[in-house]
Amino acid sequence: MNIICNVNGKEVAVETRPDKKLSAVLRDDLNLKGIRKGCGTGRCGSCLILLDDQLVASCLVPAFAARHKSIVTIEGFSQTKEFSDIVTGFKEAGVHLCSYCAPARVLSTAYMLRKHIMPTEEQINDIISSVQCRCSSFSHLKKGIIQASIHFSRRKDNG
Amino acid sequence: MAKLNRPPVIYSPTTIQDLLKIYHLNPDALIYAGGTGLLSGAEGDILHIRGSVINIAGVEELKKINRTDRYLELGASVPVSKVIDLGKSIVPEALYIALKQMGPPQIRNMATIGGNICRQANTMDIFPILHLHDCQVELRRFREYRSPRRFLKGSGSKWIPVSRLIDNDGKIIMESGEILTRIRIPNENWTFESYRKIDGPGSPLIFTALARLDKHILTDIRLSYSTVREKLIRNRDLEAEMIGRRVPFSGRDLTLLEGKLEAYFKGTGESSFTTARASALTIQFLEKISEPVDEGRV
Numbered sequence: 001m002n003i004i005c006n007v008n009g010k011e012v013a014v015e016t017r018p019d020k021k022l023s024a025v026l027r028d029d030l031n032l033k034g035i036r037k038g039c040g041t042g043r044c045g046s047c048l049i050l051l052d053d054q055l056v057a058s059c060l061v062p063a064f065a066a067r068h069k070s071i072v073t074i075e076g077f078s079q080t081k082e083f084s085d086i087v088t089g090f091k092e093a094g095v096h097l098c099s100y101c102a103p104a105r106v107l108s109t110a111y112m113l114r115k116h117i118m119p120t121e122e123q124i125n126d127i128i129s130s131v132q133c134r135c136s137s138f139s140h141l142k143k144g145i146i147q148a149s150i151h152f153s154r155r156k157d158n159g
Numbered sequence: 160m161a162k163l164n165r166p167p168v169i170y171s172p173t174t175i176q177d178l179l180k181i182y183h184l185n186p187d188a189l190i191y192a193g194g195t196g197l198l199s200g201a202e203g204d205i206l207h208i209r210g211s212v213i214n215i216a217g218v219e220e221l222k223k224i225n226r227t228d229r230y231l232e233l234g235a236s237v238p239v240s241k242v243i244d245l246g247k248s249i250v251p252e253a254l255y256i257a258l259k260q261m262g263p264p265q266i267r268n269m270a271t272i273g274g275n276i277c278r279q280a281n282t283m284d285i286f287p288i289l290h291l292h293d294c295q296v297e298l299r300r301f302r303e304y305r306s307p308r309r310f311l312k313g314s315g316s317k318w319i320p321v322s323r324l325i326d327n328d329g330k331i332i333m334e335s336g337e338i339l340t341r342i343r344i345p346n347e348n349w350t351f352e353s354y355r356k357i358d359g360p361g362s363p364l365i366f367t368a369l370a371r372l373d374k375h376i377l378t379d380i381r382l383s384y385s386t387v388r389e390k391l392i393r394n395r396d397l398e399a400e401m402i403g404r405r406v407p408f409s410g411r412d413l414t415l416l417e418g419k420l421e422a423y424f425k426g427t428g429e430s431s432f433t434t435a436r437a438s439a440l441t442i443q444f445l446e447k448i449s450e451p452v453d454e455g456r457v
C-alpha cells in the first residue's frame with residue numbers, strides 16, 4: 001500500500017504493508033530513530049509522535065491509519081522554537097533525561113503546553129504519566145515542565 | 160522468520176452510508192476505530208490483521224458532539240480525550256472521572272467512546288456508567304427497501320437502551336453489519352455520582368453509584384458493580400428499599416444494608432474479597448451522601 005502523509009513538514013510516500021506499525025515505518029523505512037522501540041502496548045511512551053497534532057503511541061497505529069495525516073517526530077520538532085523552550089526549561093530545572101525517553105518526554109510536554117500554556121499540577125502529573133521511564137525524578141520533571149511553560153508563554157506573549 | 164500472511168484489505172469510508180454499505184458487503188471485516196483495544200500487544204513490526212478492515216476514523220459524522228437541553232449526544236468515534244475536554248459541567252461526573260483514568264494521555268487521544276463500549280472486555284469501564292444513566296445508543300445498518308415504485312436504499316437506524324447492548328454473559332449483541340453510531344446521555348441532575356475502579360489481578364471491581372437528594376430525602380439511588388465473574392451486578396430491590404429514606408443513614412441502617420448487600424453478593428458466587436470490597440465501597444458512598452451539602456452536585 002502506498003501511504004502518503006506529511007512527515008515533519010514534508011510530503012512523503014512510503015510503499016509498505018498497511019498493517020505495519022507506524023513506529024516501524026517511521027523508524028526503519030524513514031530512518032527517524034527518535035522513535036524508540038518499547039513495550040508495543042502503547043503504555044511506555046517510547047514511540048510517541050504527534051499525529052494531526054494529537055499525542056499518540058505510534059506502535060498502536062497501523063500504517064493505513066496514517067494516510068494523509070500530518071506526523072511530527074522529535075526530528076521535526078527539534079527544529080522549532082518550542083523545542084528550545086522545553087530544553088531550556090528542563091536544563092534550568094536540572095532535568096537530565098536518558099537518550100531513550102528524551103524524545104518522547106519533550107514531545108509530550110510540547111503537546112500539553114500547546115493545550116494548556118499554564119498547566120495545572122494535575123495536567124502536569126497526567127502528561128508525566130505518558131512516558132514510563134523514570135530516569136528523572138518526578139519532582140524534577142514537574143519543575144522542568146513548569147520552567148518550560150514559562151519560556152513557552154513568554155515567547156507567545158512576545159509574539 | 161515467521162511467514163507473513165496476506166496484507167489486509169483496507170476500506171476507508173468517509174460517510175456513514177458508504178460505511179454501512181461496505182460493512183453490509185463485508186460482514187466479517189474488522190471495524191477499526193482508535194485501534195487501542197484491537198492492536199495492543201502485537202509483537203513484531205507487523206500487526207498481522209487478517210481479512211479486511213474498515214477504518215471508520217474518516218467518517219466525520221461519527222465524530223460529532225451534540226448538546227440539547229435534554230441530552231448530550233456523542234458520535235461513536237469521538238475520542239475519549241475530546242469528551243474530557245468538554246469538562247465536568249457538561250459530562251456526568253462519574254463518566255468524567257472514568258474517562259480521565261483511562262490509560263495514559265496517548266491512549267485517551269486514540270481510544271474512542273464507541274470502541275470502549277463495543278470492546279469485549281472483562282470489566283467494562285464506561286458501560287456501567289452509561290447503564291446507570293439510562294443512556295441510549297443508536298445502531299445502524301445498511302438496508303434496502305423494496306417499494307412498488309422504486310428501489311430505495313437507506314440505513315436502518317434503531318435506538319436502544321445501552322443495557323440491551325449486552326447479554327447476560329456480558330457479550331455485545333449486534334447484528335451482522337451493524338455499527339454503533341451515537342450515544343445519548345440524558346441531562347439529569349444527580350446530587351452525587353461516584354466511580355471507583357479497583358484494579359487487581361484476578362479480581363478487578365468497578366463500583367458506580369448515583370444518588371439524588373431532595374431536602375435530605377433520598378429520591379433516587381442507583382448502584383452497580385462490575386466484576387470479571389458477573390459482568391454487571393445491580394440489585395434494584397436494595398435500591399428501592401433505600402429510596403424515600405432520610406439521610407444521614409443511621410449506623411444501624413448502614414449495618415443492615417451492608418448485611419443485605421453481602422448476602423446478595425454471596426448469592427452471585429463472587430469471592431469473599433470482592434464482596435467485602437463492594438460492600439465497603441457502598442458504605443463509603445452512603446456515608447458520603449449523608450454528609451451535609453449546601454446545593455448542587457458534589
Ligand SMILES: Cc1cc2nc3c(=O)[nH]c(=O)nc-3n(C[C@H](O)[C@H](O)[C@H](O)COP(=O)(O)OP(=O)(O)OC[C@H]3O[C@@H](n4cnc5c(N)ncnc54)[C@H](O)[C@@H]3O)c2cc1C
Binds near residue numbers: 270
Ligand atoms: C495502554 C492501554 C491502557 C488502557 N486502559 C484502559 C482503561 O483504563 N479502561 C478501559 O476501559 N480500556 C482501556 N484500554 C482499552 C482501550 O483503549 C479502550 O477500550 C478503548 O476505548 C477502545 O477504543 P478504540 O477506539 O481504540 O477501539 P478499537 O480498538 O478500534 O475497537 C475495539 C472494538 O470495538 C469495535 N468497534 C469500535 N468502534 C465500533 C463501532 N462504532 N461500532 C461497532 N463496533 C465498533 C472494534 O471492531 C473492536 O472489536 C487501554 C488500552 C491500552 C492500550
